[in-house]
Amino acid sequence: MVSIKTQVGIVGAGPAGLLLGQLLTEQGIANVIVERQTPEHVLSRIRAGVLEKGTVDLVREAGVAKRMDREGLRHTGFDIAFSGKRFRVDLEKYSGGSFVMVYGQTELTRDLMEAREASDMSSYYSAKDVRLRHLTTQKPEVTFDSNGENISIECEYIAGCDGFHGVSRKSIPSDVITEYEKVYPFSWLGILTETPPISDELIYVNHERGFALCSMRSPTLSRYYLQVDGDACVENWSDDHFWDELRIRLPPGDTSNVVSGSSIEKSIAPIRSYVAEPMQYGRLFLAGDAAHIVPPTGAKGLNLAASDIAVLFKSITLAIKEGRTDAIQRYSEVCLKRIWQVQRFSWWMTNLLHNFDNNPFSYRMQLAELDYFTSSESGLTAIAENYVGLPNPAVD
Numbered sequence: 514m515v516s517i518k519t520q521v522g523i524v525g526a527g528p529a530g531l532l533l534g535q536l537l538t539e540q541g542i543a544n545v546i547v548e549r550q551t552p553e554h555v556l557s558r559i560r561a562g563v564l565e566k567g568t569v570d571l572v573r574e575a576g577v578a579k580r581m582d583r584e585g586l587r588h589t590g591f592d593i594a595f596s597g598k599r600f601r602v603d604l605e606k607y608s609g610g611s612f613v614m615v616y617g618q619t620e621l622t623r624d625l626m627e628a629r630e631a632s633d634m635s636s637y638y639s640a641k642d643v644r645l646r647h648l649t650t651q652k653p654e655v656t657f658d659s660n661g662e663n664i665s666i667e668c669e670y671i672a673g674c675d676g677f678h679g680v681s682r683k684s685i686p687s688d689v690i691t692e693y694e695k696v697y698p699f700s701w702l703g704i705l706t707e708t709p710p711i712s713d714e715l716i717y718v719n720h721e722r723g724f725a726l727c728s729m730r731s732p733t734l735s736r737y738y739l740q741v742d743g744d745a746c747v748e749n750w751s752d753d754h755f756w757d758e759l760r761i762r763l764p765p766g767d768t769s770n771v772v773s774g775s776s777i778e779k780s781i782a783p784i785r786s787y788v789a790e791p792m793q794y795g796r797l798f799l800a801g802d803a804a805h806i807v808p809p810t811g812a813k814g815l816n817l818a819a820s821d822i823a824v825l826f827k828s829i830t831l832a833i834k835e836g837r838t839d840a841i842q843r844y845s846e847v848c849l850k851r852i853w854q855v856q857r858f859s860w861w862m863t864n865l866l867h868n869f870d871n872n873p874f875s876y877r878m879q880l881a882e883l884d885y886f887t888s889s890e891s892g893l894t895a896i897a898e899n900y901v902g903l904p905n906p907a908v909d
């Protein structure tokens with residue numbers, strides 16, 4: 514058994530774990546990252562691509578914004594299509610001058626991994642049998658096997674950033690945690706294509722046959738999604754079938770603007786809302802997908818992970834550098850207030866835009882709601898201020 518000591522043990526090298534590691538490293542706080550997969554595997558996952566202004570600011574604070582600021586696309590609005598027409602939500606106007614940045618999660622992860630490699634903090638990839646122990650003591654530990662060697666890391670704090678299927682949440686006794694979950698009766702089928710996007714901005718489509726989304730990664734790389742049945746299989750969706758269905762769901766005026774091409778990635782994601790409360794147990798703190806999942810409508814998953822990290826980073830820094838533990842004790846409570854607000858918006862957008870039950874009355878209710886929200890200044894303000902991101906909680 515090899516024993517190592519550090520200040521913060523981070524489980525998981527997704528965007529949450531890597532971002533926390535980078536922020537702590539910048540502050541001179543020692544940290545070790547333990548990840549189950551290889552770096553290549555982590556980078557092969559295609560996830561969302563819209564960063565809230567608060568996430569952009571945090572990435573800049575972490576000192577890893579160079580490529581994002583050069584290549585990211587600043588979007589000041591997005592479209593909602595319904596009743597065969599498109600309506601632009603002017604984010605800048607209705608959010609008091611804010612914006613979102615289109616920059617793929619994979620690219621952000623790559624930037625964070627490069628910064629990590631250039632730092633002198635250690636990371637263990639391909640870690641087997643990761644376990645957490647002594648969580649309610651002053652010296653919690655992360656243990657795992659790396660290349661046949663048994664390693665134990667003694668920490669002051671552990672950040673559980675290991676996603677929905679990770680070991681961290683499962684290490685909290687079940688009578689301490691309450692889980693809230695809603696599983697939706699449909700999935701999203703996504704494709705990535707080396708074709709120019711249909712429009713300069715994103716289009717969220719409400720259609721009787723189901724939701725569609727036209728998104729992008731760059732001026733030459735498009736990301737499209739279709740709502741499909743919960744039991745749909747990728748094998749049953751050829752590229753041609755995908756493009757045909759997308760064209761049907763778009764407003765008639767946009768159909769001819771679709772530039773189709775063969776997909777370079779195609780995957781199906783189930784849609785769920787999930788929250789685990791509380792997000793802390795002893796010296797273990799959950800962040801990101803380890804504690805909550807939102808449906809992707811509204812692109813909040815990565816942003817919610819980033820706002821947890823903003824709070825966790827500041828709270829750990831206060832505890833380690835100033836010996837003040839009041840903020841870290843309130844971590845879960847502070848994060849959950851915002852998390853429930855973001856859950857509400859993601860759930861609302863999902864309800865507004867998807868076909869749940871093939872019921873014409875439900876569809877007419879959606880159209881009435883869309884009509885109401887898009888013709889009211891306060892309705893548009895409510896959409897815009899949530900879409901660009903609610904303020905990150907103050908930690909002081």
Ligand code: APR
Pocket residue numbers: 524525526527528529530547548549550555560561618640643674675676677678679680681800801802803813814815816818
């Ligand atoms: N031990 C170590 N690492 C683990 C373990 C484990 N037992 N289980 C899972 N992991 C790793 C995963 O391999 C993954 O790389 O933890 C990482 C978690 O990363 P994500 O799932 O990306 O979660 P997070 O960092 O919270 O990112 C937030 O935003 O767009 C959304 O859901 C999307 O990934 C996204 C998220």
Ligand code: PHB
Pocket residue numbers: 560561562563715726728729736809810811812813
């Ligand atoms: C994406 O580009 O992958 C994306 C964009 C917006 C969403 C969800 C996903 O709401």
